[in-house]
Amino acid sequence: MKKRTNLFEAVIHGIFLLLGLITVGCVLLITVYLILSGIPAIRQIGLFKFLFGTKWASTAAEPEYGILPFILTSIYGTAGAIVVGVPIGFLTAVYLAKMAPKSVKRFMEQAVSMLAGIPSVVYGLVGMMVLVPGLRNIFHIPDGASLLAAILVLSVMILPSIIKMSITALEAVPKEYEDASLALGATPEETYFRVSVPAARSGIAAAVVLGVGRAIGEAMAVMMVAGNVPNMPGSLFQSVCFLTTAVAKEMSYSSGLQKQALFSIALVLFLFIMLINAALNFFLKGDKNK
Amino acid sequence: MISKRRRLFLWTVRGAMYLATALTAGLTLFLMLYVLAKGIPNITWELLSTKPSYLSDRIGILPDILNTLYIVIYALILVLPLGVGAAIYLTEYASNQKVVAAIEYAAETLSGIPSIIYGLVGMLLFSNNMGTSLLAGALTLVIMNLPTIMRNTQESLKTVPMSYREGAFGLGAGKWRVIRTVVLPNCVDGIVTGCILSVGRILGESAALLFTAGFAHVVNGFWAARNSAGATLTVALYVYAKEQGEFGVAFAIAAILMVLAFLINLSATFVSKRLGRKNQIG
Numbered sequence: 001m002k003k004r005t006n007l008f009e010a011v012i013h014g015i016f017l018l019l020g021l022i023t024v025g026c027v028l029l030i031t032v033y034l035i036l037s038g039i040p041a042i043r044q045i046g047l048f049k050f051l052f053g054t055k056w057a058s059t060a061a062e063p064e065y066g067i068l069p070f071i072l073t074s075i076y077g078t079a080g081a082i083v084v085g086v087p088i089g090f091l092t093a094v095y096l097a098k099m100a101p102k103s104v105k106r107f108m109e110q111a112v113s114m115l116a117g118i119p120s121v122v123y124g125l126v127g128m129m130v131l132v133p134g135l136r137n138i139f140h141i142p143d144g145a146s147l148l149a150a151i152l153v154l155s156v157m158i159l160p161s162i163i164k165m166s167i168t169a170l171e172a173v174p175k176e177y178e179d180a181s182l183a184l185g186a187t188p189e190e191t192y193f194r195v196s197v198p199a200a201r202s203g204i205a206a207a208v209v210l211g212v213g214r215a216i217g218e219a220m221a222v223m224m225v226a227g228n229v230p231n232m233p234g235s236l237f238q239s240v241c242f243l244t245t246a247v248a249k250e251m252s253y254s255s256g257l258q259k260q261a262l263f264s265i266a267l268v269l270f271l272f273i274m275l276i277n278a279a280l281n282f283f284l285k286g287d288k289n290k
Numbered sequence: 291m292i293s294k295r296r297r298l299f300l301w302t303v304r305g306a307m308y309l310a311t312a313l314t315a316g317l318t319l320f321l322m323l324y325v326l327a328k329g330i331p332n333i334t335w336e337l338l339s340t341k342p343s344y345l346s347d348r349i350g351i352l353p354d355i356l357n358t359l360y361i362v363i364y365a366l367i368l369v370l371p372l373g374v375g376a377a378i379y380l381t382e383y384a385s386n387q388k389v390v391a392a393i394e395y396a397a398e399t400l401s402g403i404p405s406i407i408y409g410l411v412g413m414l415l416f417s418n419n420m421g422t423s424l425l426a427g428a429l430t431l432v433i434m435n436l437p438t439i440m441r442n443t444q445e446s447l448k449t450v451p452m453s454y455r456e457g458a459f460g461l462g463a464g465k466w467r468v469i470r471t472v473v474l475p476n477c478v479d480g481i482v483t484g485c486i487l488s489v490g491r492i493l494g495e496s497a498a499l500l501f502t503a504g505f506a507h508v509v510n511g512f513w514a515a516r517n518s519a520g521a522t523l524t525v526a527l528y529v530y531a532k533e534q535g536e537f538g539v540a541f542a543i544a545a546i547l548m549v550l551a552f553l554i555n556l557s558a559t560f561v562s563k564r565l566g567r568k569n570q571i572g
Contacts (some may be wrong), residue, residue: 005464008464008466009464009465009466010558013383013465015375016376016378016379016382016383017379017383019371019372019375019376019378019379020375020379020383020384020389020393021389021393021395021438022372022376022436023376023396023397023400023437023440024392024393024396026396026400026436027396027399027400028434029411029415030403030411030433032534033411033414033415034407034410034411037414051414053539058394062376063555066383076447077515086465087310088310088314088428089310089314089499090310091306091307091309091310091311092307092310092311092313092314094307095307095308095310095311096311099307100311104311108311108314108315108317110555110559111314111315111318111319112314112318113555113558113559114322114551114552114555115314115317115318117490117494117551117552117555118494118547118548118551119493119494119495119496119524119527119547119551120323120494120496120497121494121496121524121525121527121528121531121544121547122325122533122544122547122548123321124528124532125527125531125537125540125541126324126325126542126544128531128532129328129537130324137437156317159314163314170421187292187296187300189304190296190299190300190301190302191298193303213402213404216404217365217403217404217405217406217407218404218407219404219405219497220496220497220524220528223532224528224531224532241493244404244406244497247406247410248406248409248500251410251413251500252500252501262410263410266406266407266410269404269406270403270405273402273403273404273407274399275404275456277398277399277402280398281395281398285445
């Protein structure tokens with residue numbers, strides 16, 4: 001009897017272990033699949049030509065597969081979204097975490113959750129119908145679908161992640177720090193910006209990194225507003241193509257080397273994401289060790 | 291007395307904070323109201339209850355609504371046992387810290403991977419083997435939502451008091467019996483929160499479904515639909531807006547999605563309030 005129960009429990013234990021390891025299995029599967037399907041095209045095109053080639057003409061008679069325009073667009077676009085989105089998100093977070101009346105805070109938390117819950121295609125649609133024509137009229141350019149439009153849409157889309165994570169970090173600052181500063185005669189604003197924010201810096205840094213990850217991985221909204229022409233990004237008003245949109249745009253009709261090259265682009269994007277994840281972990285760990 | 295310089299700092303900072311908060315609130319309200327105002331006039335019973343017809347040249351989104359519903363159900367049925375099981379392993383069984391760290395790191399990595407990459411891998415793994423279908427799409431979503439279910443279940447498992455388990459063990463129950471009768475019933479709210487958040491994520495997902503579940507607008511029964519390609523509401527929105535220029539329909543779908551997102555938010559807040567812990571979305 002005893003033996004049978006033990007066997008039964010061991011089997012159950014095994015099943016749960018298996019379920020737990022599925023997550024690890026998925027990550028390995030994704031990594032291996034992306035590497036296996038991304039490498040062949042890079043080998044055929046040549047790593048240097050692929051990464052630093054400035055021309056992408058996958059459907060030309062003599063196709064060229066240089067993805068530097070996509071890489072640069074993704075970097076510029078993300079940097080732009082951070083420049084626009086982080087100050088807004090950060091200031092909102094400080095206000096909500098430290099100064100806002102309870103009712104305002106509750107309302108804004110709902111609003112931010114709502115902002116996070118809006119599907120990316122809806123952002124894309126509104127961007128397409130409001131932002132793109134708006135930019136065209138304001139700047140008198142032939143087409144508003146541009147790097148700038150993508151940056152603006154992305155900066156709104158990363159707001160919720162930045163606000164939520166910064167609020168969590170700011171609320172974790174020990175109250176004693178702030179009390180000490182207030183007791184020394186600093187105003188609340190001075191206290192929050194010169195004491196609380198520095199104390200929460202690794203959490204806020206993590207929030208920014210999270211925003212970078214969101215921005216660089218976004219595909220659909222960007223595809224609807226950026227114009228999707230593989231130009232080298234030279235000005236804010238140019239029609240551009242991100243790493244994500246390059247993959248999404250051509251996937252449905254591509255084949256052969258072109259399709260393989262798209263997988264290589266995905267592999268490059270994946271490497272970016274892994275770097276960002278590592279940075280995120282670094283900052284979050286820094287917060288815990290404090 | 292506060293010096294002039296300090297007062298300048300004070301007012302600049304305060305003004306900047308008000309401005310940023312007002313901007314965030316304004317953007318959210320504008321987005322919601324704009325989409326609703328543009329979308330609701332286009333929602334008709336005919337749109338909701340028919341499929342697109344080239345003969346009479348009109349568009350109906352019934353197939354997209356059904357596909358969305360099916361894919362949510364398929365994905366939840368598949369992801370629940372996996373996510374809850376993983377959470378139970380982590381909180382109830384795992385004794386090896388390295389295994390725990392590996393699983394948690396994997397979950398974090400999964401939640402950082404962008405949906406377009408899920409779409410590609412889902413295409414390679416599932417669609418290339420079983421065809422572009424709702425089931426292939428759902429399987430892709432299962433991997434995506436695994437961390438959400440796992441983490442929320444884990445959070446609420448942690449709140450089950452140790453004394454409950456000890457009491458049950460003391461009465462001679464085996465580990466499995468303790469989990470089944472004491473631990474699981476006490477963490478239902480965490481599982482429900484995870485489900486709500488996952489439904490929200492699935493409703494909003496498009497990039498991962500584009501190449502796994504496809505674009506078809508066919509009305510199918512629940513069971514038959516698994517093998518047929520089908521667009522969800524978000525994918526249909528994308529196709530109607532970007533490729534067919536049917537902005538009225540696109541806004542109608544956007545308004546529906548907006549209302550759904552709002553309801554999801556409300557229920558998530560409601561459930562997490564009952565849990566008495568912080569609302570954690572995304």
